Amino acid sequence: MDRVIGIDLGTTNSCVAIVDDGTPTVIPNRGGYKTTPSMVAVTEAGKRLVGHIAKRQAITNAENTVSAAKRLIGRKWNSSQVKNSVLTSSYQIVEGPHADVRIKLRDNSYSVPEISAMVLQEMRVIAEDFLSESVSKAVITVPAYFNDNQRQAVRDAGQIAGLDVIRIINEPTAAALAYGFGKNYEKLIAVYDLGGGTFDISILEIGAHGVFKVIATAGDTFLGGEDFDALIIDWLVQSFKEQHDIDLRQDRMALQRLKDAAEKAKCELSSVKETEINLPFIISSGRNEALHLQQTISRQTLETLCEDLVQRTVEICRQTMLDARLDKDEIEDVILVGGMTRMPRVQEAVAGFFQREPCKGVHPDEVVALGAAIQGAALVDDAHEMILLDVTPHSLGIMTFGSVFEELIAQNTTVPTAQTKIFTTSRDNQTAVKILVMQKEGQQADDFELLGEFILTNLRRAPKGQVEIEVTFEINADGIVNVSAKDMETGQGQSIQVTASSGLTKDEISNMIESAKEYMVERRSSEEFEAARQEAETLIAEIERLFPQVEVVVAASDFGREAVNKARRILKDAKSAIESRDLNQVKSQTEALARTHRMFKGVVTKTQ
Amino acid sequence: MAKKPDTTSIPPDTGEIDTDWSEASLQQSAEGSGIPTAVLPEPYERYAKQVTSQPMGEETRKALSAPRLPAIDESVLDEFLEQHSRDSGEMRAMGLVGRQLSGPYAIPLELNDEGEPVRASERAMESPSELLSDSGAVRTTPVPSSKDWTAESPTPHKPVPEVLEAFRRASALEPAGSDNDLVGREEYFELDEPGEIGMEDSLEINLDEVVPLPFDLSQALQVDRKPTPRPEPIDPIEFPLENDGGALDLVSARATPFVPQPTDPIIDLRDRFAVGDFTGAHAVAEAILAEQPNNTEALRFRESCRDVLTQMYTARLGPLSGIPKLAIPVVELQWLSLDHRTGFLLSCVDGQSTIEEILDVSGMPTLDALRILFTLLQQQVIEIVNR
Incomplete structure (x- = not known):
């Protein structure tokens, strides 16, 4: 049976988990961290960096480091989110050939699914290294508000990364799965997810026999841990400026260090009352003298700085509860997801709003990936069947005369669903109508995304308002939206199936898959060579250490001299092989080195 | 290596020149019939001493700022040589000091009562061989006899070619180390107490610091010669015409650090x-x-x-897979003298990242990052361990 990994593809951090012997487990990366920053960078030398290493150079190489690509995935170039990102991102966002979004890094343009694929590929490598076996199937989580295009883009990203994405599930659903794993809960829960870059609140109903239903979901895609870090950085910069009259923001190296230190301090303040930020030689003064930053920050200071942000999350919770027509008392448990929920002030605010202590039984960083792994295991194992019932995260409808949005399917409607509405013509003798299928993206009145359009023709000539047209929206269990329009008099109709698209063509995806494969082959062979080189170099060092002793012992005889000369030749050949970076040569020379080493050790042992 | 010139070291046999070099004589000449003023040839040090040892009067300033002499023909030079060759030490001194001068040289002329240059015919002529034999020094180069010299040159006033050549060299400023000149110099001097007279000092005057004289000998001579190529002097020190405290100026000028030639x-x-x-x-x-x-x-x-x-x-x-680690406690870092770039790179040293990773995350040019890491390794701030 194939193993299925669960991947939490986060805006700022990603996490991979697997169910091993029935136990969901998070897989640590090479550095031992259980989460990996969702960042991709390209260095000056053209080298690709993913994860922690990309994060560590994010400010010094800001133009070529992509973070929060998730905010752009599956979106059209003219969407408001993209426009916002173009203004705020440090990297260059350009328009793609199909009105999609591309990101420019150094001399190349990458599609957003391609960037996300790099992160997914990294997660796959982490899992493969940990399991020492190839992994091809995955369940990937997405925010509950993701539309079909966005979900399709994530599927494409998985495909480019060489993964067979067997299911895309909502993040709060995954969190609820992990929360309810092994327990027969039947309750209404709230999932408060404050991550690195986004905030989401979801209300779920966990039913009997493993039925999970999302009742409501909302959030803010520009509110997360990074905003908290930014406030600490501001505070530090201001303090330093008061002390030395130098603006640390002018120096990228200083800013990178500040960012790292701010994040570290924020994390530490979750467990201690105050912490010291110590950054020696942070900047050089005009007098050629290096200055140090030394500052103590207390938890209270942090809480004062960040109170507005915390209140923003509380306000969104309040609105969501109103939209879901639920009372706070009805919520039986609150699950905290995301690293920021470790902050005591956040926990306090959540407890204050829901009037109950949040659940401490799940790990905020890992719970979503664990839920995805549980879902993955359930999908390949009939014994663990579960039913996940989702809701439509956005309102769906059509655009009518005067650019008025007419809603047919309300937000948070459980799928599958179907809704019908009657419309009339708006002009005399109108013989055709254009049906614009729209999706309402945000709270703004004009924040819509066009999903598709079609024209219904051959209408009867009549004064306006007399011809009636029936429009039906259907969403099936797979989330496919079907829109049809019918002339009620003649019964003549037209329909459209809204097919999710990431903005990439099949050919483009195929090419990207090939490129990703080539990259992986290159990376793997490079890693193999590195391992062989290290082994060879260790043996060379050991042989060279033993050489003088062996030479003294065996040089007296012709045979001994010959052996020593041969060993010298082997050393020389091994060094040449390493220099030429020929993996096969290095491997064969390593064998010869190993034999020589055994012989040398034997000689030395006998003479002692 | 050239020592700094010593204004107190005076070449020998220059007493007569000293007496001629006076403000009174200059004044007299300058106030004559408007004839351009000339000064007698003398070694640089003597000249410098004069200039620096007394405040320069208005008349001196006028005299020195007088227009340069028009070009004179070779016969005038001959006369001059004849005149001064009577004093044996004088030309010898020229042979020495002229070597050390740089830049335009003052035309050495003496004026008669009418203000005209003294002609050779007005003086008693001695043969160059006599002149040179006065010194008592042994010449290694053959000196033509009076007869030979006369035979070579139909004009009895013609100077001995060697002397002329010595003079040319003096004005042309051949590079130090010219064999003939050196030999000649050594032969001409008889030092009772080596070092006492300052011959070494004279030889080691820094050519770059010589004060240019107000007359251009090369123009004055108008002889057909090919001066040895030499580097252009940089920033010759200006003669302190405008400053009464000339001595101070000269000293400070000498103290000016050597500026390498661009x-x-x-x-x-x-x-x-x-x-x-x-x-x-x-x-x-x-x-x-x-x-x-x-x-x-x-x-x-x-x-x-x-x-x-x-x-x-x-x-x-070592290999880029090596992992740099801090070799000193973090608290001691602040006592080091590091710049902020080094500080930044040090902040990347976490005991887990390899050199290659640090190079990647530093965002610095690879060479700079490697240099800093190497410096830190040399200073034993970090150590590198293999994976």
């Missing part, structure tokens, strides 16, 4: 690269590129330097 940076770049000064060559290349960003040769050299230096530092640091 050379073509590309030549400098090539030279440095050729001798293996890759760091220096890289710096020169960067400087050139700062002014001429498209200079292909500088670009090429810079890339080559970077490659070589990168290889050098990499070789010294």
Whole structure:
């Protein structure tokens, strides 16, 4: 049976988990961290960096480091989110050939699914290294508000990364799965997810026999841990400026260090009352003298700085509860997801709003990936069947005369669903109508995304308002939206199936898959060579250490001299092989080195 | 190595010149019939001593700022030589000191009562051989006898070619170490107490610091000669005409640090690269590129330097898979004298990241990062362990 990994593809951090012997487990990366920053960078030398290493150079190489690509995935170039990102991102966002979004890094343009694929590929490598076996199937989580295009883009990203994405599930659903794993809960829960870059609140109903239903979901895609870090950085910069009259923001190296230190301090303040930020030689003064930053920050200071942000999350919770027509008392448990929920002030605010202590039984960083792994295991194992019932995260409808949005399917409607509405013509003798299928993206009145359009023709000539047209929206269990329009008099109709698209063509995806494969082959062979080189170099060092002793012992005889000369030749050949970076040569020379080493050790042992 | 000139060391046999060099004589000459003033030839040090030992009066200033002499023909020079060859020590001193002068030289002329230059015919002539034999020094080069000399030159006033040549050399400023001149100099002097007279000092006057005299001998001589090529002097010290405290000025001028002669940076770049000064060559290349960003040769050299230096530092640091670790406690870091770039790179040293990873995350040019890491390793701030 194939193993299925669960991947939490986060805006700022990603996490991979697997169910091993029935136990969901998070897989640590090479550095031992259980989460990996969702960042991709390209260095000056053209080298690709993913994860922690990309994060560590994010400010010094800001133009070529992509973070929060998730905010752009599956979106059209003219969407408001993209426009916002173009203004705020440090990297260059350009328009793609199909009105999609591309990101420019150094001399190349990458599609957003391609960037996300790099992160997914990294997660796959982490899992493969940990399991020492190839992994091809995955369940990937997405925010509950993701539309079909966005979900399709994530599927494409998985495909480019060489993964067979067997299911895309909502993040709060995954969190609820992990929360309810092994327990027969039947309750209404709230999932408060404050991550690195986004905030989401979801209300779920966990039913009997493993039925999970999302009742409501909302959030803010520009509110997360990074905003908290930014406030600490501001505070530090201001303090330093008061002390030395130098603006640390002018120096990228200083800013990178500040960012790292701010994040570290924020994390530490979750467990201690105050912490010291110590950054020696942070900047050089005009007098050629290096200055140090030394500052103590207390938890209270942090809480004062960040109170507005915390209140923003509380306000969104309040609105969501109103939209879901639920009372706070009805919520039986609150699950905290995301690293920021470790902050005591956040926990306090959540407890204050829901009037109950949040659940401490799940790990905020890992719970979503664990839920995805549980879902993955359930999908390949009939014994663990579960039913996940989702809701439509956005309102769906059509655009009518005067650019008025007419809603047919309300937000948070459980799928599958179907809704019908009657419309009339708006002009005399109108013989055709254009049906614009729209999706309402945000709270703004004009924040819509066009999903598709079609024209219904051959209408009867009549004064306006007399011809009636029936429009039906259907969403099936797979989330496919079907829109049809019918002339009620003649019964003549037209329909459209809204097919999710990431903005990439099949050919483009195929090419990207090939490129990703080539990259992986290159990376793997490079890693193999590195391992062989290290082994060879260790043996060379050991042989060279033993050489003088062996030479003294065996040089007296012709045979001994010959052996020593041969060993010298082997050393020389091994060094040449390493220099030429020929993996096969290095491997064969390593064998010869190993034999020589055994012989040398034997000689030395006998003479002692 | 050339020592600083010593104004107190005076070449021998210059007493007569000293008496002639006075403000009174200059004044007298200057106030004559408007004839351009001339001063007697004398060694630089004597000249300098005069200039620096007393405040310069208005008359002196006028005299020195008088227009240069018109070109004079060879016969005038001959006369001058004849006149002064009577005093044996004088020409010898010229032979020595002239070697050390740089720049235009004052025309050595004496004026008669009418203000005209003294002609040879007005003086008793001695043969050059007599003149030279006065010194008592043994010449190694053959000196023609009076008869021979006369025979070579139909004019009895014609100076001996050697003397003329010595004079030419004095004015042409041949590079130090000219054999003939050196031999000649040594022969002409008889030092009772080596070092007492200051011959060594005289020989070691820094040519670059010699005060240019107000007359151009080379113009005055108008002889057909090919001066030995020599480097152009840089920033010759101006004669302190406007300053009464001339002595102070001279001293301060001597204390001015030696300014290297500006050379073509590309030549400098090539030279440095050729001798293996890759760091220096890289710096020169960067400087050139700062002014001429498209200079292909500088670009090429810079890339080559970077490659070589990168290889050098990499070789010294060991494999890029090595992991740098702090070798001193963090609290001690602040006591080090580091710049902020080094501080930043040190902040990347976490005991887990390899050199390669640190190079990637630093965002610095690889060469700079390697150099800093190498310096830190040398200072034992970090150590590198293998994975």
